[in-house]
Amino acid sequence: MIKSPELRARLLFIVTLPLLLAACGGSSDHSSSVPDPSDSGSYSASSGVAQKGPFQQGSIVTAQELKLNMTPTGQQYSYQVTSNLGTFTPNNTFHHNLVSLNATGYYFDEVTNAISTGPVTLNGLSDLSVDTVLNVNILTSLTFQRIQTLVNQGQTFTAAKHQAETEVLAALNIPYDSSYGDFENLDLSKSSTADKMLAAISALFVTGNNAGQLSALIAQFQSEIAKNGSISTATQAKLANAAKTLNTQLVANNLTTQFASLGFAISATDLNQWIDQNGDGVIxxxxxxxxxxxxxxxxxxxxxxxxxxxxxxxxxxxxxxxxxxxxxxxxxxxxxxxxxxxxxxxxxxxxxxxxxxxxxxxxxxxxxxxxxxxQQKVLTLGAMIGGVGIPNDVALSSDNNSLYIATMDSCEVTTSCAPRVENGGLYTVNVSTPTNPQSIQRIIYPTPLGNAAEFANIVFANNGSIAYATARNNGGMLLILNTTTPLLPTLISATRVEEPLGLTVSASSPVAYVSDISTQTLRRYNTSNPSAPVLTATSPAIPSQITYLSLSPDDSQLLAANQGYGDIFDMTSGAFGTSTFVSTSPSTNVNASVYIANKKAVTVTKSSINVMDYTNPQSPTVLGSVPITPLSSSEANVAAITYNATLKEAFVLSGSTVYAVNLSNPATPSISGHFTNTALANSNTLIHLGIAASSDGHTIYATGANGIVVIQSN
The missing domain is CATH 2.60.40 (Immunoglobulin-like)
Structure with missing residues (x-):
């Protein structure tokens, strides 16, 4: 005995269908009315499909011919759905182009992944003068009554259908586009953009609803939109709640499985595109x-x-x-x-x-x-490079694969060093894998001036084919290196500079600037012949031992800095022109600097990073500022900075912290990430720091007390 009322109803529905169709072999013509000559002809459809989800085998689809005024002609045909994909065969010849469809049956519920607990009825209207299929679905059903209303108000069928489709989609927060095609041509088992729209809307209406509730919701929507092309706030609220709970991934999986025999696949993204799940009206x-x-x-x-x-x-x-x-x-x-x-x-x-x-x-x-x-940058420790003496500076090749480290002997920063450890020099490191540095080599250059073994600065130039360095032992010297073989740079020339400490080079011309702290002067060299640099200018004595030099992109300004002291030289003529002391207040003191544009530089003080406008050096303007952790009394009043013009980002080493600084808007610089580590901490015995970053900003190399700290950024 069958005890379930729902199961008895389904069996009765399916068993009685063949009896209804027995006399016609699957389809029937219930009228012999004479066609209306005003719209009569011969029309046919190649196929048909009934879908909420797909209607199940045995469901009934009724097709009724209509006159142009939407009144029935009396000619009606019935078809049986022949597969669980909702397909049926409309094999009659129609005498009128307008056809009304009515499909009743059980359907596959794409939300519950089961056959519905009861039947549902869907409607549709087709024009066989332009359509080649007779499909009925949730969208044809939603427009059904509205089209009839508009035709009764005097519109043509074509105009009425277009307006109704536009209004139905608008009610669902979807702007209509002609590329979607007609609703009656859509098919859940197909893969066009509009077919995916149909799948999303079908799932939306069934979410949280059994067959009876779904029928009520469809009827409510049809009735409301038929009146004036819009739906009530109550219906909007029902659909909005369904959208918030709709599990598009689950629906996508269920539909893909249901249509697997057709090679069909749909993703959650395909469905999300058509649903307003935030309730703000945007799909x-x-x-x-x-x-x-x-x-x-x-x-x-x-x-x-x-x-x-x-x-x-x-x-x-x-x-x-x-x-x-x-x-x-x-x-x-x-x-x-x-x-x-x-x-x-x-x-x-x-x-x-x-x-x-x-x-x-x-x-x-x-x-x-x-x-x-x-998104906050996340800076993490990537590696440590030790055994390289006391680092003063660091530079990275243009391909990001070779790191140069300028170091001095460890004994230089201790009062007791016996026996003396000589480990200063220029170190090269293979950093093609930044987290696993390889092939660390110490290079000492024999020169006519003596061995260059303790280095203060290193900087690449000429797109990385040449490097400039300063050595502080044996009287001091400026070195120019050939870096064609990056990990084994060769010496091109060595030029005497008594005690070099600051170094910068022009990005556009063969010019290098070096600070000589023995005479407290700055020197300008023409390096057009790297084998024989020519001293072209020397500055007047400066009341400070300059540690950092930075040059504006147009070579017109040279900013010299040391532990809060800042001096700008006008270099327009190539000679050391007017100098202007610019460190007149805590906000304009300079520990390190880099130009980001002509007359605009980023400077680092003990407690802030500032964007400065030096158009008028006598009255510098702070364009923007961001605070940083103030240096402690045990830390040297020095810093290091490098700038990436492509990323509009600076990387700053101050104290025991590396900062990533966003400079996309110079008026509002901001810290986009920071990394603090005791390995970065500098003491008052250190006089120079260095920092370099990869071209993508994802790897940062900073000098530490006993080596190089490799920092990784997301």
Missing amino acids: GQYRFAITAAQPATVTTMGPYIVPSSQNGATVAVTAGTLYKNGTAITTPTVKVNTNDSLSISLLSSPTAGNTLSSYLQIGSKNIAQFSVLT
């Missing part, structure tokens, strides 16, 4: 997001391509700058046309973890969302 495909933006960085997102249903609309954004076809819009609103490309630029928050958003709107209706999440 997934129109959510543009940057999830790892640097602090205070202008980011452009999009594009939003204007669909045909929004042709001629006036749009605005709630924040940021709107771009239309690449041009910034300076007015509050702008009119758009089909296929216009819209994007928005937003300034990310300076605070890690913050999200800033902007909506593209038509009136008060959100149609797209643009959001940017500020």
